[in-house]
Amino acid sequence: MQAGSEPFGTSSTADALDPLTSLFGAGPATILTGAGISTDSGIPDYRGAGSPPRTPMRIDQFLDDERYRQRFWAGARVGALHRQGIEPNAGHRAVAALEAAGLLNGVITQNVDGLHRRAGSRTVVELHGSGATVRCLPAGHRWQRAEVLAWFDVANPGFVERSADAEITSDGDADVADTAGTVVPVCPACGGMLRPDVVYFGEHVDPQVFAAAGDLIEHAHGLVVAGSSLAVNTGVRLVHRAERRGIPVAVINRGPTSIDGRGSVRVRIDGGTSETLSALAERLGV
Ligand SMILES: [Zn+2]
Structure with missing residues (x-):
């Protein structure tokens, strides 16, 4: 644990919804999503708890x-x-609604399932490509x-x-x-x-795609990580990008993540993305 940071503890969704909501007070944030946001659509997460x-x-x-x-x-x-x-779930729909309301400047996803676009998200950076393409x-x-x-x-x-x-x-x-x-x-x-x-394990993310992801964070006032344990290095590098800019990071994930306890993580919710992102959108009047 870094010197001076608060002791790490996970919060229930209800306790942490206020700080999560206030993260959006300064301006639009960027959201980084992983497999956990698609599990409620019936796509299993091979890294998630219980799988x-x-x-x-x-x-x-x-x-x-x-x-x-x-x-x-x-x-x-x-x-x-x-x-x-398989259809987009409440988490994907909340992300699309937050973008439409100007509260997110885009979504960076580690998923290849295309569900963000199908839910109506417009600015989508697919770090690992698209499963719909060969x-x-x-x-x-x-x-x-x-x-x-x-x-x-x-x-x-x-x-x-x-x-x-x-x-x-x-x-x-x-x-x-x-x-x-x-x-x-x-x-x-x-x-x-x-x-x-x-992009398979051992392969590299397309540099242009990574640059597009970094550009979103460069113009964001906060970074929300949703449904990812950040086991993949690319995701961690994007968190470092947010840290260099000094913007707050929120993490919504069931189970531990590789950035738990870092000083930049101001909000940590150990819970599901569908219910948390839906509740967030509601709090923000979306
Ligand atoms: Zn050919």
Whole structure:
């Protein structure tokens, strides 16, 4: 703990709502969101409290081994059947409403689920890319994931019918038992390998995307971290950016985070993002 800072303690939502509300008194803030804001939409958070540990696929496995690509696309295809009912939740809607009211200058998200935009947020920086997009390795041709999955169906007749009851994993895709012989889609423009247009573990955030995130914080009067344990270095670097500017940081997260106890963290709420952000929007008259 830093010398001179208050002893760290988590607050109940009711106790901490006043300081959280007052953080917006100086002007618009920036919000940084992680997987925790999407759990109420039915997207599991593999780092969150109570979820089973699971190691996500590493991109080098995907790039090096056809069997991983077969497993990935098969899982993505069956997973898409289950994603159809996923909708933005009250937390996403509160974020969009706060932006529309001029209380947030934008949202920086570690999520690739696209739910902030669907909820109506306009300025969205997707640090880890978008799960709705696929790109080819040789030339960077970009395609919609939905159209790539349609090509998968053409190349693998009967696959969906055979595999529809596969178990859904914590990354939202399915764990299809037998994927040997599965035909993996390739780029129709150049024949190259296709990969999700998202940043995997061990990969770097696009510098332009990171700059856009930093720019939001540069013009903000506070930073709210919602639904992230800040286990990823990029998120921590953005908190450091806020600290260098001397703006207050609020953290709303179930379970511990990597910045708990830092002097910049003026508000710490150990609670859910849906209820906390909804209550915040209500307090602020949004
Ligand atoms: Zn291509």
